[in-house]
């Protein structure tokens with residue numbers, strides 16, 4: 445049986461009086477790509493940020509690598525995020541003053557791993573970005589920025605990879621490059637969780653959940 449990367453139990457979340465998540469149970473296994481679908485505004489990004497330890501639920505349990513994070517302090521949570529997670533946000537969130545290569549390296553400074561620049565360049569190359577290593581974000585298209593953000597998310601080979609709308613605004617060729625990198629991370633052992641409206645991407649995943657009315661239903 446595959447190891448569990450993330451497990452959520454009875455997660456609730458409200459904004460003011462509006463209840464967004466109402467008792468969410470979810471499992472993403474290591475080495476598996478899981479998709480969460482649902483209409484706009486249903487709470488998919490909120491759910492992804494809760495499982496990514498970026499936002500706290502009102503109640504419920506979050507297990508990372510089969511360990512409940514309840515009671516974990518802020519410093520330890522930061523360590524778990526840095527050591528275990530890769531994030532691909534809906535907007536690329538690159539550092540404006542840094543080049544594509546430097547943005548890819550931004551979280552690796554304290555890794556102690558050698559040849560990171562070569563690894564970052566090779567990763568960007570695999571994403572079709574070899575000609576843009578020295579470009580700043582303002583000189584890149586949205587699709588190119590998203591590929592830099594993906595390289596940044598992948599460079600530390602995260603055990604858990606969370607991707608919010610990874611193929612938004614991409615042409616089919618770039619979309620294919622991004623999609624295959626996400627699935628490759630899954631094949632290499634990561635628990636990959638993707639939020640998307642892209643049906644062709646959703647159809648390729650092993651597991652699908654749909655979020656509607658604050659309830660998460662497993663479809664496959």
Ligand SMILES: Nc1ncnc2c1ncn2[C@@H]1O[C@H](COP(=O)(O)OP(=O)(O)OP(=O)(O)O)[C@@H](O)[C@H]1O
Pocket residue numbers: 459464482483484485486487488489490491
């Ligand atoms: N910090 C916040 N404060 C108040 N309301 C919020 C906050 N964050 C999200 N919401 C609300 O929660 C709901 C769910 O938002 P969320 O971004 O999680 O939805 P989504 O399913 O990812 O939508 P989309 O598919 O359009 O990206 C929305 O109604 C949004 O306005």
